[in-house]
Amino acid sequence: MSDPLNEEPEAAKARRRRNLVLGLALTAFAILTFVVTIVRLGGHVADRTF
Amino acid sequence: MTDTAAAPATGSAPARWNDYVVLLKPRVMSLVVFTAFTGLICARTPMSPTLAFVAVLCIAVGAGAAGALNMWYDSDIDGLMRRTRARPIPMGKVQAADALGLGVVLSLLSVMMMGLAANWLAAGLLAFTILFYVVIYTMWLKRSTPQNIVIGGASGALPPVIGWAAATGHAPPNAWLLFLIIFLWTPPHSWALALYTAGDYAKAGVPMMPVAKGAASTRRQILLYSLAFVPVAIAPSFTGLGGPLYLAVSGLGGLMFLLLATRLMRSGSGEADGAQDGLYSVKAGSKDARNLFAFSILYLTLLFAALLAEHALGLAPLVQGLKGLS
Structure with missing residues (x-):
């Protein structure tokens, strides 16, 4: 499949790496938000009413 | 910064992910982390290690965001000075607009996360620090008065106060x-x-x-x-x-x-x-x-x-x- 962006191979590789790192950073942020939420809720998470 | 807009000026290498890390001024960040952590420990207040880690991380990311915004605004003069001409923007590796976007996004995320993980006094102080460094120091004082680093130094001095506030809720x-x-x-x-x-x-x-x-x-x-x-x-x-x-x-x-x-x-x-x-x-x-x-x-x-x-x-x-x- 041809490259629609018509990039040099080196540029395409750098872009893929940037996207990979950005994806990892976003994943880490989502995990961090979840962990902070759980820690802040602490033991009260089991006391919630439905 | 993930598309071809990040492509560098003609004739230079494409932006690598670590060029964006350089925008965050890692050496300054390490000193900020050190002083903020000291402030947090000196508060002598028990704090969840997880939340303490997140608070220091927020201060580090906030400082990095301020660094990226500084490099965005100063990209015109950074290329003229020996000490700063190898930075990613004057080198043509990263576009100034990308540094601006990175700085704004990381500023918002670090302040919001600090508020959620620690408290809103610490988050407010962090937001003030970033704004002071970028607006008061970088945009205003740096090019207008020899007292630039005297007054602007306040932003570099605030991290231990933020660390202390993160642990205790007061300063x-x-x-x-x-x-x-x-x-x-x-x-x-x-x-x-x-x-x-x-x-x-x-x-x-x-x-x-x-x-x-x-x-x-x-x-x-x-x-x-x-x-x-x-x-x-x-x-x-x-x-x-x-x-x-x-x-x-x-x-x-x-x-x-x-x-x-x-x-x-x-x-x-x-x-x-x-x-x-x-x-x-x-x-x-x-x-x-x-x-x-x-x-x-x-x-x-x-x-x-x-x-x-x-x-x-x-x-x-x-x-x-x-x-x-x-």
């Missing part, structure tokens, strides 16, 4: 004493460096003290600020914050600091013509400026390390029970 006088230490340390530190890089600042039109008022005036002001700084650096020994180790380090180091500042005052540093090769490779006439610059970094590091060590070793402060200071 007592002892937290502000840590602020004052860094605040008064900044002028002698920055002007010692500026004495042997003044040519670069002049070329970029930045009115650093040696450029605006001359080398002799700068050396005199360095000594005056050092005379104000050293007693403040020793003060935590008498406010219930520092113990015997801190007193020894701050006292002996303070004497050395004053000795180097006095030698610099009597030297001809900053007077001679000619350009330096780098931060640590300077012409002989500026050796005294280089010595004070290098020792200032060591001294500040030792001061905060002594506070950390005393808390880790469980050493009691020399003075106990000064109400309202901690």
Whole structure:
């Protein structure tokens, strides 16, 4: 499949790496938000009413 | 920054992910983390290790965001100075707009996360620090007054207060004493460096003290600020914050600091013509400026390390029970 962006191979590789790192950073942020939420809720998470 | 908009100027290498890390000024970030962590530990308030880690991470990311915004705004003059011309934007690796986007997004995320993980006082102080550094220092003071680093130094001095506030929800006088230490340390530190890089600042039109008022005036002001700084650096020994180790380090180091500042005052540093090769490779006439610059970094590091060590070793402060200071 041809490259629609018509990039040099080196540029395409750098872009893929940037996207990979950005994806990892976003994943880490989502995990961090979840962990902070759980820690802040602490033991009260089991006391919630439905 | 993930699409081809990140492509560099013609003829230079494509942006790598670590070019964006460089935008965050990792070396500055490490000092910020160190002082913020010290503030958090000195608060002597139990805090979840996870939340403490997240709070320090937020301060680090916030500082990095401020660094990226600084590089965005200063990209026009960074290319003119030896010390900054290898930064990603002047090198054509990263576009200025990408640095702006990165800085804004990381600022918002770090402040919001600090509010959720610690408290909104710490988040507010972090937001203030970022805004102060970017708007007050970078956009306004840096290019308009030789007092730029004196006033702008407040942003670099705030991290221990933010760390303290993250742990306790308030900022007592002892937290502000840590602020004052860094605040008064900044002028002698920055002007010692500026004495042997003044040519670069002049070329970029930045009115650093040696450029605006001359080398002799700068050396005199360095000594005056050092005379104000050293007693403040020793003060935590008498406010219930520092113990015997801190007193020894701050006292002996303070004497050395004053000795180097006095030698610099009597030297001809900053007077001679000619350009330096780098931060640590300077012409002989500026050796005294280089010595004070290098020792200032060591001294500040030792001061905060002594506070950390005393808390880790469980050493009691020399003075106990000064109400309202901690």
